[in-house]
Amino acid sequence: MRNLLAVSVFMAFALSAQANTLLTDENLNQLEAMLPKLQQLEQRPQNKQFQLKQHCNWSQHYAELSSQEKDSKYQAQIEQLAKQHGFTPVQFVELSAKVTWPILDSVQPMLEISRQAMVFLPEAQRKNTEKTVTQGQQYYKTLSSCLTNDDKTALDKHHDRIMQMAQRLGGVGQMLPKGMVMPAN
Numbered sequence: 583m584r585n586l587l588a589v590s591v592f593m594a595f596a597l598s599a600q601a602n603t604l605l606t607d608e609n610l611n612q613l614e615a616m617l618p619k620l621q622q623l624e625q626r627p628q629n630k631q632f633q634l635k636q637h638c639n640w641s642q643h644y645a646e647l648s649s650q651e652k653d654s655k656y657q658a659q660i661e662q663l664a665k666q667h668g669f670t671p672v673q674f675v676e677l678s679a680k681v682t683w684p685i686l687d688s689v690q691p692m693l694e695i696s697r698q699a700m701v702f703l704p705e706a707q708r709k710n711t712e713k714t715v716t717q718g719q720q721y722y723k724t725l726s727s728c729l730t731n732d733d734k735t736a737l738d739k740h741h742d743r744i745m746q747m748a749q750r751l752g753g754v755g756q757m758l759p760k761g762m763v764m765p766a767n
Contacts, residue, residue, distance in 0.1 A: 605736040638728035685748040686722045
């Protein structure tokens, strides 16, 4: 679950119709305290082949992402780290996804430009770029459809802090086509 699992675990997104874990100063503090250890765990090749289904059930997202992770030792380390910081693995997935959403929102225009420019790329590069763009847009669509009004209010309230944290997580940038850089906040 590496960068992408971190992001997938972050992004094991899609929130139930009711927000189970609303972003607060307290849980953002806990999540932020995890970042250095999480980044250390992410120093390995990542699983880029996971699939995120479009639904809003956090427990199911966690189970689906967990079943796709090939490194059970890494998964156990992520789960232990989440528990050490006061989260269940499902809460960690939900909060991580929410923290990732502002970055996904900010890169949507670049993903659309990339999609339009793909016709000019050589076939192999076009296929890779198309896969990356499609995956990024699918994550965004899933998250967007699952955010409650309370989530949106919390995201607005904590926007600057969330943007800084999301950029430190790293994996979101991997959803961008090669050469595209995440915007600074």
